[in-house]
Amino acid sequence: MKTRNSEEPSDPDACWAAVLARDPAADGRFYYSVNTTGIYCRPSCPSRRPKRSNVRFHGSRGEAERAGFRPCRRCRPDEPTSAERQTAAVAAICRHIETADEIPALAELAARAGMSPFHVHRIFKSVTGVTPRAYGAAHRAARLRNELERNASVTEAIYAAGYSSSSRFYEESQRLLGMTPSHYRAGGADTEIRFALGVCFLGSILVAMSPRGVCAIALGDDPEALIRDFQDRFPKAQLVGGDQAFERFVAHVVGFVEVPAQGLDLPLDIRGTVFQQRVWQALREIPSGSQVSYSEIARRIGAPKAVRAVAGACAANILAVAIPCHRVVRIDGDLSGYRWGIARKAELLRRESAL
Numbered sequence: 020m021k022t023r024n025s026e027e028p029s030d031p032d033a034c035w036a037a038v039l040a041r042d043p044a045a046d047g048r049f050y051y052s053v054n055t056t057g058i059y060c061r062p063s064c065p066s067r068r069p070k071r072s073n074v075r076f077h078g079s080r081g082e083a084e085r086a087g088f089r090p091c092r093r094c095r096p097d098e099p100t101s102a103e104r105q106t107a108a109v110a111a112i113c114r115h116i117e118t119a120d121e122i123p124a125l126a127e128l129a130a131r132a133g134m135s136p137f138h139v140h141r142i143f144k145s146v147t148g149v150t151p152r153a154y155g156a157a158h159r160a161a162r163l164r165n166e167l168e169r170n171a172s173v174t175e176a177i178y179a180a181g182y183s184s185s186s187r188f189y190e191e192s193q194r195l196l197g198m199t200p201s202h203y204r205a206g207g208a209d210t211e212i213r214f215a216l217g218v219c220f221l222g223s224i225l226v227a228m229s230p231r232g233v234c235a236i237a238l239g240d241d242p243e244a245l246i247r248d249f250q251d252r253f254p255k256a257q258l259v260g261g262d263q264a265f266e267r268f269v270a271h272v273v274g275f276v277e278v279p280a281q282g283l284d285l286p287l288d289i290r291g292t293v294f295q296q297r298v299w300q301a302l303r304e305i306p307s308g309s310q311v312s313y314s315e316i317a318r319r320i321g322a323p324k325a326v327r328a329v330a331g332a333c334a335a336n337i338l339a340v341a342i343p344c345h346r347v348v349r350i351d352g353d354l355s356g357y358r359w360g361i362a363r364k365a366e367l368l369r370r371e372s373a374l
Contacts, residue, residue, distance in 0.1 A: 028049045028076045028077075028078055031076055034049055034051065034062070035071060035076075037049075037062045038051055038062050038068065038074070039068065041062065041063045041064070041065065042063060043062075043063040045061075045062035045063070046061045046062055046063050046100050046102075047061075047100060047102075049076050049077060049078055050076070050077045050078075050080060050082075050096055051075065051076050051077070052074070052075045052076075052083050052086065053069040053073050053074060054073045054074075054075070055069070055073050056069075057087070057088055057089060058088055058089055058091045059077065059080075059083035059084075059088040059089070059090060059091065059096060060091040060093075060094050061091075061094045061100070063094065064091055064093060064094035064096075065094070066091065080096060083096075105142045105145075105146060106146055108132050108134070108142065109142060109143050109146040109147060111131075111132070112128050112132060112139070112143060113147070113154065115128065115131060116128075116151060116154060116158060117158050119155075122155035122156065122159065123151075123155070125139065125140060125151060128151055139151070144321060144322060145322065145324055146324060146325075147294075147325065147328075148294050148297070148317070148320065148321075148322030148324075148325035148328050148329075149293050149294045149297070153293040153294075154293075156293065157293050157294070210229065210230075210256045210257065211229075211230070211256070211259055212228065212229050212234065212257065212259070213228050213259045213265050214226065214227035214228070214235070214246075214249060214258060214259070214260070215266055215269045216242050216245065216246070217266075217270065217273050218273075219238075219276050219277060220277060220366070220370070221238050221276070221359070221363045221367070222238060222239060222240050223238070223239050223240065223242045223245060224236065224237070224238055224245075224269075224272075224273060224276065224339075225237040225239075225242070225245040225246065225249060226268075226273075227249060228265075228268070228288070229288045231286065232285065232286030232287045232288040232289075233272070233285055233286070233287050233288060233341065234288035234290075234338075235249060235252075235337050236272060236276070236337070236338050236340060237249065237337065237359070238339050238359040238360075238363055239359065268285075271285070272285070275341070276339070276340045278374060279307045279340055279343065279367075279371060280307040280308070280371070280374060287338060287341060287342075289338070289342070291332070294325075294328060294332065295332040297320045298316060298320060298328075298329050298332035298333065299332065299336060299342045301320050302316070302333070302336075302342050302343055302344055302346065303341075303342060305346045305347075307343075307371050307374070308371045308372055308374070309346060310346050310352075310368065311346065311347060311348075312347070312348060312349060312350040313326050313330050313333070313348075313349065313350070314326050314350055316347060317329045329347075330355070333347055334356065334358055336358065337358075339359055340367070344357070344358070345357060345363075345364045345367045345368060346368070346371075354368075
């Protein structure tokens, strides 16, 4: 009796369905071999479908070849797929952008990749979710933060991050850092952030506001833990406890959390990468009482392959309900993860649906 190889896929029926459908999404996940021909193929192979009784499934190319099968000449399973080649090309472009003194022009990237500028722009955005220029700007901002944190002078940090002039940087500094570079380098020293705790139907709530707007809405069971987590973000900032006026402001935010459909007519201090901000903007467009999948959000922002990155942007959100990441679920309807706990996510969705 034939025993199952440890590398053989665990669901042969699903694999066979993918072969029948010639599903390109299954390429790389497994391979199938045909006993009567001695070859192995990708699931999407255009060759005539074999009889099911002659087919075996393999978890890797190596496993198929060790079993004595040779690669098909039509689908060439021993060579990289088109998607793998595109991913490798995008990775090479990313490395070039990261090491360049200035953000390279699209024509330069296209010449290095041996593609047209249109094709480079399209596949780069498809794989990463952002354009090459946006990726370069985000990477340069990260380099700037690293340089500032090394205690270099602000001027040295600006040039080390790839800015050709300090004036050009200062035009973007507030958007990149949320404060002046001197304040960022000092860990937020002299930046006043007001905060206060409250209680809502989800437990404790911490609301904080910078001069630019609401910068945090956090939920939890332990008020002290909420404060410690917030203090860790800017250890040298001037954290100011709320007075009566600010507590009325917090009550307004709590009212919004209780009834999100009423909206929050307050400015938000939203800080994140270009990609995160695109995701967060898409989340803010989901109506109260509705749910969408991570893959749908990826499609809406023009990056259908960036589903995991979308999930990561949801996890990085620190403005609970104001940026409604709780309305994003898995494609099968499962609630998946939530920064403030699955139970709170379920309760928010239940309450919004009821209202």
